[in-house]
Amino acid sequence: MTLPPQLQELVDDFADVTPKQRLELLLELSRELPELPERFADAADTMEQVHECQSPLFLAVEVDDTEHVHLFFSAPPESPTTRGFASIMHTGLDGEPAADVLAVPDDFYTALGLAQAVSPLRLRGMAAMLGRIKKQVRAATG
Amino acid sequence: MALPNDTDPKLAEYAHPERLVTTSWLAEHLGSPGLVVVESDEDVLLYDTGHIPGSVKVDWHTELNDPTTRDYVDGERFAQICGERGITRDTTVVFYGDRNNWWATYALWVFSLFGHADVRMLDGGRAKWVAEGREMTTDQPKPEAVEYPVVERDDTAIRAFKDDVLAHLGKPMVDVRSPGEYSGELLHMPDYPQEGAVRGGHIPGAASVPWARAAAEDATFRTRAELEAIYLEEQGLSASDDVVAYCRIGERSSHTWFVLTHLLGFDKVRNYDGSWTEWGNAVRVPIVQGSDRGSV
Numbered sequence: 144m145t146l147p148p149q150l151q152e153l154v155d156d157f158a159d160v161t162p163k164q165r166l167e168l169l170l171e172l173s174r175e176l177p178e179l180p181e182r183f184a185d186a187a188d189t190m191e192q193v194h195e196c197q198s199p200l201f202l203a204v205e206v207d208d209t210e211h212v213h214l215f216f217s218a219p220p221e222s223p224t225t226r227g228f229a230s231i232m233h234t235g236l237d238g239e240p241a242a243d244v245l246a247v248p249d250d251f252y253t254a255l256g257l258a259q260a261v262s263p264l265r266l267r268g269m270a271a272m273l274g275r276i277k278k279q280v281r282a283a284t285g
Numbered sequence: 286m287a288l289p290n291d292t293d294p295k296l297a298e299y300a301h302p303e304r305l306v307t308t309s310w311l312a313e314h315l316g317s318p319g320l321v322v323v324e325s326d327e328d329v330l331l332y333d334t335g336h337i338p339g340s341v342k343v344d345w346h347t348e349l350n351d352p353t354t355r356d357y358v359d360g361e362r363f364a365q366i367c368g369e370r371g372i373t374r375d376t377t378v379v380f381y382g383d384r385n386n387w388w389a390t391y392a393l394w395v396f397s398l399f400g401h402a403d404v405r406m407l408d409g410g411r412a413k414w415v416a417e418g419r420e421m422t423t424d425q426p427k428p429e430a431v432e433y434p435v436v437e438r439d440d441t442a443i444r445a446f447k448d449d450v451l452a453h454l455g456k457p458m459v460d461v462r463s464p465g466e467y468s469g470e471l472l473h474m475p476d477y478p479q480e481g482a483v484r485g486g487h488i489p490g491a492a493s494v495p496w497a498r499a500a501a502e503d504a505t506f507r508t509r510a511e512l513e514a515i516y517l518e519e520q521g522l523s524a525s526d527d528v529v530a531y532c533r534i535g536e537r538s539s540h541t542w543f544v545l546t547h548l549l550g551f552d553k554v555r556n557y558d559g560s561w562t563e564w565g566n567a568v569r570v571p572i573v574q575g576s577d578r579g580s581v
Contacts, residue, residue: 170334221412222328223328223334260329
Protein backbone atom coordinates (compact mmCIF):
# COMPACT_ATOMS: atom_id res chain seq x y z
CA MET A 144 0.00 0.00 0.00
CA THR A 145 1.10 3.57 -0.62
CA LEU A 146 0.87 5.85 2.36
CA PRO A 147 1.77 9.54 2.64
CA PRO A 148 5.47 9.70 3.65
CA GLN A 149 4.94 10.88 7.24
CA LEU A 150 2.32 8.23 7.85
CA GLN A 151 4.58 5.55 6.37
CA GLU A 152 7.35 6.72 8.68
CA LEU A 153 5.06 6.36 11.68
CA VAL A 154 3.96 2.90 10.62
CA ASP A 155 7.65 1.93 10.32
CA ASP A 156 8.38 3.37 13.77
CA PHE A 157 5.65 1.21 15.27
CA ALA A 158 6.71 -1.86 13.33
CA ASP A 159 10.28 -1.57 14.58
CA VAL A 160 9.49 -1.89 18.29
CA THR A 161 7.92 -4.39 20.71
CA PRO A 162 4.18 -4.32 21.52
CA LYS A 163 4.91 -2.77 24.93
CA GLN A 164 7.04 -0.04 23.33
CA ARG A 165 4.22 0.64 20.85
CA LEU A 166 2.05 1.65 23.79
CA GLU A 167 4.76 4.02 24.99
CA LEU A 168 5.01 5.46 21.50
CA LEU A 169 1.26 5.99 21.39
CA LEU A 170 1.39 7.71 24.76
CA GLU A 171 4.18 9.96 23.53
CA LEU A 172 2.12 10.84 20.45
CA SER A 173 -0.91 11.59 22.63
CA ARG A 174 1.12 14.29 24.37
CA GLU A 175 2.17 15.79 21.05
CA LEU A 176 -1.34 16.42 19.71
CA PRO A 177 -1.34 20.12 18.82
CA GLU A 178 -3.69 22.47 20.66
CA LEU A 179 -6.75 23.65 18.80
CA PRO A 180 -6.44 27.08 17.21
CA GLU A 181 -8.52 29.82 18.92
CA ARG A 182 -11.06 29.92 16.13
CA PHE A 183 -12.30 26.44 17.01
CA ALA A 184 -12.47 27.01 20.74
CA ASP A 185 -16.23 27.52 20.92
CA ALA A 186 -16.97 24.67 18.54
CA ALA A 187 -14.91 22.27 20.61
CA ASP A 188 -16.96 23.12 23.69
CA THR A 189 -19.86 21.47 21.94
CA MET A 190 -17.76 18.43 21.09
CA GLU A 191 -19.89 15.75 19.64
CA GLN A 192 -20.14 12.58 21.64
CA VAL A 193 -20.27 10.26 18.70
CA HIS A 194 -21.31 7.12 20.45
CA GLU A 195 -21.60 5.95 24.02
CA CYS A 196 -18.74 3.53 23.52
CA GLN A 197 -16.35 6.18 22.30
CA SER A 198 -14.52 9.08 23.84
CA PRO A 199 -15.62 12.52 22.76
CA LEU A 200 -13.54 13.84 19.90
CA PHE A 201 -13.67 17.16 18.11
CA LEU A 202 -12.51 16.95 14.53
CA ALA A 203 -12.35 19.70 11.92
CA VAL A 204 -11.04 19.23 8.40
CA GLU A 205 -10.10 22.06 6.07
CA VAL A 206 -9.00 21.76 2.46
CA ASP A 207 -7.08 24.80 1.16
CA ASP A 208 -6.98 26.35 -2.33
CA THR A 209 -4.22 23.98 -3.38
CA GLU A 210 -6.28 20.95 -2.33
CA HIS A 211 -4.14 20.21 0.72
CA VAL A 212 -5.78 18.88 3.86
CA HIS A 213 -5.45 20.46 7.31
CA LEU A 214 -6.66 18.58 10.38
CA PHE A 215 -7.68 19.90 13.78
CA PHE A 216 -8.44 17.67 16.74
CA SER A 217 -9.39 18.00 20.33
CA ALA A 218 -9.89 15.19 22.82
CA PRO A 219 -9.91 15.35 26.63
CA PRO A 220 -6.76 14.51 28.61
CA GLU A 221 -8.55 11.55 30.20
CA SER A 222 -8.72 9.96 26.75
CA PRO A 223 -5.02 9.52 25.92
CA THR A 224 -5.67 6.63 23.52
CA THR A 225 -8.06 8.72 21.45
CA ARG A 226 -5.53 11.55 21.56
CA GLY A 227 -2.84 9.13 20.42
CA PHE A 228 -4.93 7.97 17.48
CA ALA A 229 -5.69 11.59 16.56
CA SER A 230 -2.00 12.41 16.78
CA ILE A 231 -1.17 9.59 14.35
CA MET A 232 -3.69 11.06 11.92
CA HIS A 233 -2.33 14.56 12.41
CA THR A 234 1.32 13.59 12.03
CA GLY A 235 0.61 11.37 9.07
CA LEU A 236 -1.98 13.31 7.10
CA ASP A 237 -1.87 17.01 7.94
CA GLY A 238 -0.73 19.06 4.94
CA GLU A 239 -1.08 16.18 2.49
CA PRO A 240 -2.95 16.44 -0.83
CA ALA A 241 -6.65 15.55 -0.52
CA ALA A 242 -6.31 12.77 -3.07
CA ASP A 243 -3.55 11.10 -1.04
CA VAL A 244 -5.61 11.28 2.15
CA LEU A 245 -8.56 9.68 0.39
CA ALA A 246 -6.24 6.98 -0.94
CA VAL A 247 -5.14 5.81 2.53
CA PRO A 248 -6.47 2.27 2.93
CA ASP A 249 -9.21 2.07 5.55
CA ASP A 250 -7.33 -0.67 7.34
CA PHE A 251 -3.88 0.96 7.27
CA TYR A 252 -3.81 0.97 11.09
CA THR A 253 -3.47 -2.80 11.19
CA ALA A 254 0.14 -2.26 10.08
CA LEU A 255 0.82 -0.39 13.35
CA GLY A 256 0.77 -3.72 15.16
CA LEU A 257 -1.32 -2.40 18.02
CA ALA A 258 -3.93 -5.15 18.10
CA GLN A 259 -2.10 -7.13 20.76
CA ALA A 260 -1.37 -4.21 23.10
CA VAL A 261 -4.50 -2.16 22.56
CA SER A 262 -7.11 -4.79 21.51
CA PRO A 263 -8.95 -4.97 18.20
CA LEU A 264 -12.11 -3.54 19.76
CA ARG A 265 -10.39 -0.31 20.75
CA LEU A 266 -8.68 -0.06 17.38
CA ARG A 267 -12.05 0.33 15.72
CA GLY A 268 -11.96 3.87 17.04
CA MET A 269 -9.05 4.54 14.70
CA ALA A 270 -10.96 3.16 11.71
CA ALA A 271 -13.90 5.39 12.60
CA MET A 272 -11.66 8.44 12.86
CA LEU A 273 -10.19 7.88 9.39
CA GLY A 274 -13.70 7.34 8.05
CA ARG A 275 -14.85 10.67 9.44
CA ILE A 276 -11.76 12.47 8.09
CA LYS A 277 -12.31 11.09 4.60
CA LYS A 278 -15.99 11.95 4.71
CA GLN A 279 -15.17 15.58 5.51
CA VAL A 280 -12.43 15.71 2.86
CA ARG A 281 -14.89 14.41 0.27
CA ALA A 282 -17.45 16.98 1.35
CA ALA A 283 -14.89 19.80 1.09
CA THR A 284 -13.58 18.76 -2.31
CA GLY A 285 -17.04 18.17 -3.77
CA MET B 286 -6.67 -10.12 57.11
CA ALA B 287 -9.38 -8.16 55.36
CA LEU B 288 -9.39 -4.44 55.86
CA PRO B 289 -12.15 -2.79 57.90
CA ASN B 290 -15.31 -1.78 56.08
CA ASP B 291 -16.06 1.81 55.19
CA THR B 292 -18.77 3.01 57.55
CA ASP B 293 -19.76 6.01 55.44
CA PRO B 294 -23.50 6.74 55.93
CA LYS B 295 -24.31 6.85 52.21
CA LEU B 296 -22.76 3.41 51.73
CA ALA B 297 -24.53 2.05 54.81
CA GLU B 298 -27.85 2.44 52.99
CA TYR B 299 -26.90 -0.16 50.38
CA ALA B 300 -27.66 -3.86 50.67
CA HIS B 301 -23.95 -4.75 50.79
CA PRO B 302 -22.01 -1.69 51.98
CA GLU B 303 -18.90 -3.84 52.36
CA ARG B 304 -18.62 -3.84 48.55
CA LEU B 305 -17.80 -0.14 48.36
CA VAL B 306 -15.29 2.32 49.70
CA THR B 307 -15.20 6.11 49.52
CA THR B 308 -12.23 8.11 48.27
CA SER B 309 -11.49 9.30 51.82
CA TRP B 310 -11.45 5.72 53.13
CA LEU B 311 -9.04 4.74 50.37
CA ALA B 312 -6.78 7.72 50.98
CA GLU B 313 -6.63 6.75 54.64
CA HIS B 314 -5.86 3.07 53.96
CA LEU B 315 -3.47 3.37 51.03
CA GLY B 316 -0.40 1.28 51.64
CA SER B 317 -2.03 -0.94 54.26
CA PRO B 318 -0.88 -4.55 54.24
CA GLY B 319 -3.56 -6.77 52.75
CA LEU B 320 -4.84 -4.11 50.36
CA VAL B 321 -4.22 -3.94 46.62
CA VAL B 322 -5.76 -1.19 44.50
CA VAL B 323 -6.49 -2.11 40.88
CA GLU B 324 -7.09 0.38 38.10
CA SER B 325 -9.13 -0.93 35.16
CA ASP B 326 -9.90 1.53 32.39
CA GLU B 327 -11.54 1.75 29.06
CA ASP B 328 -8.55 3.80 27.93
CA VAL B 329 -5.51 1.54 27.79
CA LEU B 330 -3.02 4.40 28.25
CA LEU B 331 -4.74 6.27 31.05
CA TYR B 332 -3.06 4.45 33.96
CA ASP B 333 0.34 5.43 32.56
CA THR B 334 -0.57 9.13 32.56
CA GLY B 335 -0.93 8.95 36.35
CA HIS B 336 -2.70 6.70 38.86
CA ILE B 337 -3.47 6.31 42.54
CA PRO B 338 -0.14 5.73 44.32
CA GLY B 339 0.66 2.05 44.63
CA SER B 340 -2.20 0.94 42.38
CA VAL B 341 -1.63 -1.75 39.78
CA LYS B 342 -3.22 -1.97 36.36
CA VAL B 343 -5.39 -4.78 35.06
CA ASP B 344 -6.53 -4.34 31.48
CA TRP B 345 -9.78 -6.15 30.82
CA HIS B 346 -9.32 -6.31 27.06
CA THR B 347 -5.81 -7.64 26.87
CA GLU B 348 -5.39 -9.44 30.20
CA LEU B 349 -8.68 -10.86 31.44
CA ASN B 350 -9.71 -12.27 28.06
CA ASP B 351 -8.37 -15.49 26.66
CA PRO B 352 -6.29 -14.58 23.60
CA THR B 353 -7.89 -17.21 21.37
CA THR B 354 -11.26 -18.37 22.72
CA ARG B 355 -14.00 -15.82 23.28
CA ASP B 356 -13.91 -16.37 27.00
CA TYR B 357 -12.12 -15.20 30.12
CA VAL B 358 -8.73 -16.47 31.19
CA ASP B 359 -8.51 -19.77 33.04
CA GLY B 360 -7.58 -20.38 36.67
CA GLU B 361 -3.89 -20.68 35.94
CA ARG B 362 -3.62 -17.43 34.07
CA PHE B 363 -5.78 -15.70 36.66
CA ALA B 364 -3.49 -16.94 39.43
CA GLN B 365 -0.54 -15.52 37.51
CA ILE B 366 -2.24 -12.11 36.98
CA CYS B 367 -3.02 -11.84 40.69
CA GLY B 368 0.26 -13.26 41.98
CA GLU B 369 2.34 -10.86 39.88
CA ARG B 370 0.43 -7.95 41.36
CA GLY B 371 0.84 -9.00 44.97
CA ILE B 372 -2.75 -10.22 45.33
CA THR B 373 -3.26 -13.30 47.51
CA ARG B 374 -6.58 -15.10 47.94
CA ASP B 375 -7.16 -13.07 51.16
CA THR B 376 -6.26 -9.66 49.77
CA THR B 377 -8.80 -6.86 49.85
CA VAL B 378 -8.96 -5.67 46.23
CA VAL B 379 -10.35 -2.20 45.55
CA PHE B 380 -11.18 -1.48 41.91
CA TYR B 381 -11.44 1.90 40.27
CA GLY B 382 -11.38 3.25 36.74
CA ASP B 383 -12.47 5.79 34.16
CA ARG B 384 -15.93 6.50 32.78
CA ASN B 385 -18.05 5.90 35.86
CA ASN B 386 -16.14 2.74 36.80
CA TRP B 387 -17.53 1.09 33.71
CA TRP B 388 -14.56 -1.23 33.14
CA ALA B 389 -13.61 -1.43 36.79
CA THR B 390 -16.91 -3.14 37.59
CA TYR B 391 -16.23 -5.51 34.69
CA ALA B 392 -12.90 -6.44 36.25
CA LEU B 393 -14.57 -6.88 39.66
CA TRP B 394 -17.15 -9.14 38.04
CA VAL B 395 -14.42 -11.32 36.49
CA PHE B 396 -12.69 -11.54 39.90
CA SER B 397 -16.06 -12.63 41.29
CA LEU B 398 -16.27 -15.44 38.71
CA PHE B 399 -13.11 -16.78 40.36
CA GLY B 400 -14.69 -16.38 43.77
CA HIS B 401 -12.25 -13.79 45.07
CA ALA B 402 -13.92 -12.97 48.36
CA ASP B 403 -13.06 -9.38 49.21
CA VAL B 404 -13.64 -7.20 46.16
CA ARG B 405 -14.76 -3.59 46.50
CA MET B 406 -15.47 -0.65 44.21
CA LEU B 407 -14.13 2.83 44.78
CA ASP B 408 -17.31 4.92 44.70
CA GLY B 409 -16.79 7.66 42.11
CA GLY B 410 -13.78 5.95 40.58
CA ARG B 411 -10.92 7.78 39.00
CA ALA B 412 -12.91 10.91 38.18
CA LYS B 413 -13.82 11.63 41.79
CA TRP B 414 -10.31 10.94 43.08
CA VAL B 415 -8.90 13.39 40.51
CA ALA B 416 -11.66 15.98 41.06
CA GLU B 417 -10.83 16.04 44.76
CA GLY B 418 -7.22 16.82 43.93
CA ARG B 419 -5.95 13.67 45.59
CA GLU B 420 -2.46 12.36 44.97
CA MET B 421 -1.61 10.79 41.62
CA THR B 422 1.70 9.37 40.50
CA THR B 423 3.36 7.96 37.41
CA ASP B 424 5.64 5.79 39.55
CA GLN B 425 5.27 2.14 38.63
CA PRO B 426 4.78 0.01 41.75
CA LYS B 427 6.91 -3.10 41.96
CA PRO B 428 4.83 -5.48 44.05
CA GLU B 429 6.49 -8.55 45.42
CA ALA B 430 5.15 -11.64 43.65
CA VAL B 431 2.95 -13.84 45.84
CA GLU B 432 1.23 -17.19 45.53
CA TYR B 433 -2.35 -17.16 44.30
CA PRO B 434 -4.09 -20.54 44.14
CA VAL B 435 -5.34 -21.96 40.85
CA VAL B 436 -9.13 -21.90 41.24
CA GLU B 437 -11.79 -23.11 38.88
CA ARG B 438 -13.94 -20.32 37.46
CA ASP B 439 -17.60 -20.61 38.41
CA ASP B 440 -19.71 -19.57 35.45
CA THR B 441 -23.03 -20.68 36.91
CA ALA B 442 -24.04 -18.08 39.47
CA ILE B 443 -23.40 -14.67 37.94
CA ARG B 444 -22.79 -15.39 34.26
CA ALA B 445 -25.31 -16.30 31.57
CA PHE B 446 -24.65 -17.93 28.20
CA LYS B 447 -26.81 -17.72 25.09
CA ASP B 448 -28.67 -20.95 25.89
CA ASP B 449 -29.35 -19.72 29.41
CA VAL B 450 -30.86 -16.56 27.93
CA LEU B 451 -33.01 -18.56 25.50
CA ALA B 452 -34.32 -20.51 28.49
CA HIS B 453 -34.80 -17.25 30.36
CA LEU B 454 -37.02 -15.57 27.72
CA GLY B 455 -40.16 -14.25 29.39
CA LYS B 456 -38.36 -13.54 32.68
CA PRO B 457 -36.91 -10.16 33.69
CA MET B 458 -34.09 -8.88 31.52
CA VAL B 459 -32.34 -5.53 31.44
CA ASP B 460 -30.75 -4.12 28.30
CA VAL B 461 -28.39 -1.43 29.54
CA ARG B 462 -27.27 0.02 26.19
CA SER B 463 -28.22 3.43 24.82
CA PRO B 464 -31.74 3.85 23.44
CA GLY B 465 -30.36 3.94 19.88
CA GLU B 466 -28.65 0.59 20.34
CA TYR B 467 -31.77 -0.87 21.97
CA SER B 468 -34.02 0.11 19.08
CA GLY B 469 -31.46 -0.99 16.51
CA GLU B 470 -31.20 2.30 14.67
CA LEU B 471 -27.54 2.85 15.60
CA LEU B 472 -26.52 -0.02 13.38
CA HIS B 473 -27.17 2.16 10.37
CA MET B 474 -25.01 5.15 11.23
CA PRO B 475 -22.29 5.66 8.62
CA ASP B 476 -18.64 6.08 9.64
CA TYR B 477 -19.13 5.02 13.22
CA PRO B 478 -17.75 1.88 14.80
CA GLN B 479 -20.57 -0.57 14.68
CA GLU B 480 -21.83 -3.01 17.23
CA GLY B 481 -20.19 -5.82 15.37
CA ALA B 482 -23.62 -7.34 14.80
CA VAL B 483 -25.51 -8.25 11.67
CA ARG B 484 -28.81 -7.05 13.09
CA GLY B 485 -29.75 -4.29 15.48
CA GLY B 486 -32.40 -4.44 18.17
CA HIS B 487 -32.86 -6.12 21.53
CA ILE B 488 -33.78 -9.43 23.13
CA PRO B 489 -37.57 -9.83 23.31
CA GLY B 490 -38.99 -8.67 26.63
CA ALA B 491 -35.83 -6.87 27.79
CA ALA B 492 -36.40 -3.55 29.53
CA SER B 493 -34.32 -0.60 28.36
CA VAL B 494 -32.50 0.87 31.35
CA PRO B 495 -29.28 2.56 30.19
CA TRP B 496 -26.52 1.72 32.68
CA ALA B 497 -25.45 5.31 33.24
CA ARG B 498 -28.75 6.12 34.93
CA ALA B 499 -27.27 4.41 37.98
CA ALA B 500 -24.37 6.87 38.06
CA ALA B 501 -24.51 10.39 39.49
CA GLU B 502 -22.81 13.46 37.97
CA ASP B 503 -19.65 12.89 40.01
CA ALA B 504 -19.43 9.25 38.84
CA THR B 505 -20.54 7.87 42.22
CA PHE B 506 -23.38 5.38 42.34
CA ARG B 507 -26.78 6.95 42.91
CA THR B 508 -28.19 6.60 46.39
CA ARG B 509 -30.15 3.52 47.35
CA ALA B 510 -33.42 5.49 47.25
CA GLU B 511 -32.68 6.79 43.74
CA LEU B 512 -31.75 3.31 42.51
CA GLU B 513 -34.92 1.82 44.00
CA ALA B 514 -36.95 4.48 42.20
CA ILE B 515 -35.46 3.36 38.87
CA TYR B 516 -35.28 -0.41 39.16
CA LEU B 517 -38.04 -1.28 41.61
CA GLU B 518 -40.71 1.41 41.13
CA GLU B 519 -40.25 2.40 37.50
CA GLN B 520 -39.21 -1.01 36.13
CA GLY B 521 -41.17 -3.17 38.54
CA LEU B 522 -38.26 -5.47 39.38
CA SER B 523 -37.95 -7.01 42.82
CA ALA B 524 -34.97 -8.31 44.75
CA SER B 525 -36.22 -11.90 44.52
CA ASP B 526 -36.38 -11.79 40.70
CA ASP B 527 -34.13 -13.86 38.51
CA VAL B 528 -32.58 -11.18 36.26
CA VAL B 529 -30.27 -11.22 33.23
CA ALA B 530 -28.44 -8.04 32.21
CA TYR B 531 -26.66 -7.52 28.90
CA CYS B 532 -25.18 -4.84 26.65
CA ARG B 533 -22.79 -5.13 23.71
CA ILE B 534 -19.92 -7.19 25.13
CA GLY B 535 -20.93 -7.35 28.79
CA GLU B 536 -18.99 -4.35 30.06
CA ARG B 537 -21.78 -1.89 30.76
CA SER B 538 -24.02 -4.66 32.05
CA SER B 539 -21.46 -5.62 34.70
CA HIS B 540 -22.00 -2.11 36.10
CA THR B 541 -25.76 -2.82 36.30
CA TRP B 542 -25.01 -6.30 37.67
CA PHE B 543 -23.04 -4.63 40.48
CA VAL B 544 -25.86 -2.18 41.18
CA LEU B 545 -28.59 -4.81 41.34
CA THR B 546 -26.53 -7.40 43.23
CA HIS B 547 -24.54 -5.39 45.74
CA LEU B 548 -26.38 -2.11 46.08
CA LEU B 549 -29.98 -3.34 45.90
CA GLY B 550 -29.40 -6.87 47.18
CA PHE B 551 -30.95 -8.87 44.34
CA ASP B 552 -30.49 -12.62 44.88
CA LYS B 553 -29.92 -13.73 41.33
CA VAL B 554 -28.51 -11.46 38.66
CA ARG B 555 -26.50 -12.86 35.79
CA ASN B 556 -24.45 -10.92 33.29
CA TYR B 557 -24.82 -12.17 29.73
CA ASP B 558 -21.38 -11.23 28.44
CA GLY B 559 -22.00 -12.64 24.96
CA SER B 560 -24.46 -9.77 24.81
CA TRP B 561 -25.48 -8.14 21.56
CA THR B 562 -22.35 -9.05 19.61
CA GLU B 563 -23.38 -12.67 20.06
CA TRP B 564 -27.17 -12.35 20.06
CA GLY B 565 -27.28 -9.99 17.08
CA ASN B 566 -25.28 -12.49 15.04
CA ALA B 567 -26.74 -15.76 16.30
CA VAL B 568 -28.80 -17.83 13.89
CA ARG B 569 -32.50 -18.10 14.60
CA VAL B 570 -32.67 -16.26 17.90
CA PRO B 571 -35.63 -13.90 18.23
CA ILE B 572 -35.04 -10.16 18.27
CA VAL B 573 -37.22 -7.08 18.56
CA GLN B 574 -36.56 -3.81 16.75
CA GLY B 575 -37.86 -0.40 17.80
CA SER B 576 -38.46 0.95 21.27
CA ASP B 577 -41.13 -1.52 22.44
CA ARG B 578 -39.99 -4.35 24.68
CA GLY B 579 -41.86 -6.90 22.65
CA SER B 580 -42.33 -10.47 23.75
CA VAL B 581 -41.51 -13.93 22.52
